[in-house]
Amino acid sequence: xxxxxxxxxxxxxxxxxxxxxxxxxxxxxxxxxxxxxxxxxxxxxxxxxxxxxxxxxxxxxxxxxxxxxxxxxxxxxxxxxxxxx
Numbered sequence: 001x002x003x004x005x006x007x008x009x010x011x012x013x014x015x016x017x018x019x020x021x022x023x024x025x026x027x028x029x030x031x032x033x034x035x036x037x038x039x040x041x042x043x044x045x046x047x048x049x050x051x052x053x054x055x056x057x058x059x060x061x062x063x064x065x066x067x068x069x070x071x072x073x074x075x076x077x078x079x080x081x082x083x084x085x
Contacts, residue, residue, distance in 0.1 A: 003035050004034075004035040004038045004065070004070045005070060005072065006035055007072065007073045009075050015078060016077055023056075026056050026057055029056075030061065031061065034054055034063075035072050038067060038070060050064065051075060052064065058080050059078065059080065060077070060079075060080050061077045062074075062075045062078075062083060063075055
């Protein structure tokens with residue numbers, strides 16, 4: 001299957017572009033890994049919520065996905081201590 005279509009929220013973009021270049025590169029790599037194999041990737045659902053988390057160093061990407069449409073919705077990103085609030 002081809003790489004998933006990535007849909008970025010405004011909240012994700014506003015936080016992402018404030019990160020350092022090294023951190024942005026790390027996050028982009030993790031998102032690329034996720035999008036390249038969406039069907040078999042080990043997704044981690046957040047407790048009591050419908051979203052999933054992706055670990056990128058000390059940052060977490062909160063996302064949703066649709067396997068049938070092969071779409072990845074990137075909701076937000078934040079430091080691990082603050083992103084779940």
